[in-house]
Amino acid sequence: MNDIFEGLTQAARLVVTLDADLAEITLRSLQVTVTATLIASAIGLPLGAWIAVNRFRLRRIVIVVLNALMGLPPVVVGLVVYVILSRSGPLGVLGLLFTPTAMIIAQVIIITPIIASISHQAIRELWADYHDLLISLHATRRQRIATLLWDGRRALMTASLAGFGRAIGEVGAIMIVGGNIDHATRVLTTAIALETGKGDFGLALALGFVLIALAIAVNLALHVLSGTERGSRW
Amino acid sequence: MVSPILPLTLENVELRRQGKRVLGPVSYTLDGEGITIVMGPNGAGKTSFLRCMHGLERLSRGRMQWQGDEDRIRARQAFVFQTPILMRRSVLDCIAYPLILDGLSRREARKAAEREAEIVGLKVTLNAPANVLSGGERQKLALARALIRAPEVLFLDEPCANLDLHSTAEIERVLAGARDRGTRIVMSTHNVGQARRLADDILFLSDGRLIETGSRDVFFAGPGTPEARAHINGDLLP
Amino acid sequence: MTFKTAIAAISALWLATAAGAEELKMAVTTSFANSGLAEILLPEIEKDTGITVELLVVGTGQALKLGEAGDVDAVLVHSKAAEEEFVAAGHATHRREIMYNDFVVVGPAADPAGVKAATAATEAFAGIAAAQAPFVSRGDDSGTHKAELKLWKAAGIEPAGDWYKAVGQGMGAALNTAAGMDAYILSDRASWLNFENKANLGLLFEGDKALFNQYAYLPVNPEKHAHVKADAAKALEDWLTSDKAKGMIEGYKIGDQQLFHFNAEAM
Ligand SMILES: Nc1ncnc2c1ncn2[C@@H]1O[C@H](COP(=O)(O)OP(=O)(O)O)[C@@H](O)[C@H]1O
């Protein structure tokens, strides 16, 4: 109880004084996760829509695999990415291990299935509504998917936000592939793990509260910007 | 003048769904001009017949043939569904959508949509979301969207089924106008009065079969089959 | 939100963290990082050599693995036998001793195993085993873990049983566990002094030569990994063994305790 109170006051102090280290790792958390979310959305949203719209032989299997991948343990993803990006691994020449790029790659792998799966659900419902109309108007495949993505954008934003939420709070994978290097790959979650390790629960909790506030702020900002809650608009 | 996609010919077309014969066998040629009204009791196969001609249904048997290449055939016809399919967009964007698909800029498409809304008498805030519209307004939206490409052939599936007299009259006025501009119209209705007012000729379906075809005057003067006679007299079949 | 604003925001995020100087990755042990010495040294190193040293804080075992795979340019650890093997296998060009600190035995203030009265580290360990008092082991193949195992061996004890808890975690996490369980633990002095959650624990035994903890610097062999920054690694070695480093290392104190003793020899 004491720790939590101390954490809250310390969080407030860090934020109010615009602590430079805090600003840096918070910005890096955002940088890594926003980038990962954008990439994963660029892959996952059209993929989800494509699966919803097209009938193909392996469709059921793809859906099952996608749903299974949603539960992918981040540590395992981290480990695999580590082994691949290590200098002694297949993509070692790129020298990406222990860089923010490696963290982005790991996060993209973790959240793409989530985004694809949620968008698949949403688009499937919309496709059921639109099917006859789009066929009747002779929309091409691309046009159909583009229309569904656009008209389903609210639901898709939810899918992306779910991915963002998972990524911003993730620690296992990015700790492994990022290495938690101060001023290079340290982000909020890995800093929390570090401070917990040092027994500095107050600071760890403070960082935790900042992380939660950040996640809420991003969600709020997107909802306000896109006007989700405004009356009967879609 | 672009070459017409008509005539459309159906040869022994049959639709089977879940082991049940839904339509057919039907042989029919759609050609000429004017308004053809498809009549028949509920479940007779009117919707299936229209959807089949429009290419929304896979044939179980028989042949169907439009004139010209696939893209033109598909782009030169339009369909108004019994329950309008609204997109999650503004009224204006819903109407403009077919032109967006055709590659027009959003500005041009919306300008054309405004004109089309005017023609069908859709007097609502065009920037409001489509789902706030009433039943009659929704049907007008669907009609404007169907007409915006100036289709050669327009199918309508009971477009006035749930509308009041006023809305029905407005839609009939729009359809008559479209016919006068050369659009070939095929429309189903269970409203005998509407059939009398609009039809140039009549198709009568019963149990999935086309049991009567003919001009309006001949049909209403004396239908040849007891089913059709009972239908226009409003009899309750035994 | 327009697409353009989003793009602008993302680019701003990226630009904010773009770096300029040459970077060198060095794997170091948790104990070194937790001491706080790195935070004093790294800015000076950057100022003097232009090299940004990026620290990967891991156990000795993993630090050496990182060097072996070529994922870091240099390694700074404290486990002599493993280091010599590492050099012998050709993973590093050589081994350079830099400084030492020492381990301390930490435990519950009540001291049920009588560690305080011990005259040698082995005696302290034997007391803990005899009393079956809870003992937390790092259990993570780190230098500290290896030092602990060496002490058990020297005391002629095979540590096993309910009282012996191998947690498989870093120094801080292991100290947290010990604090939670009122257990004994072997810690490097720096980690202990910097540890904030001491609870009932206290420093019970120190000073035995067997507890000295030698840190050595190992530059990764560029013949094995062409991409390693051998020049930067050399520059860093020169700095770490310089008089300036000596002054800073000897002068680093927590409370009023000196943590590290510089003992690099001129080459
Ligand atoms: N996909 C389908 N599966 C099974 N039965 C169908 C299907 N589509 C239509 N039917 C049946 O075919 C018959 C004709 O339907 P429909 O064309 O909608 O008739 P109408 O529009 O004249 O009322 C009805 O009995 C209907 O239940």
Ligand SMILES: [Mg+2]
């Ligand atoms: Mg029907």
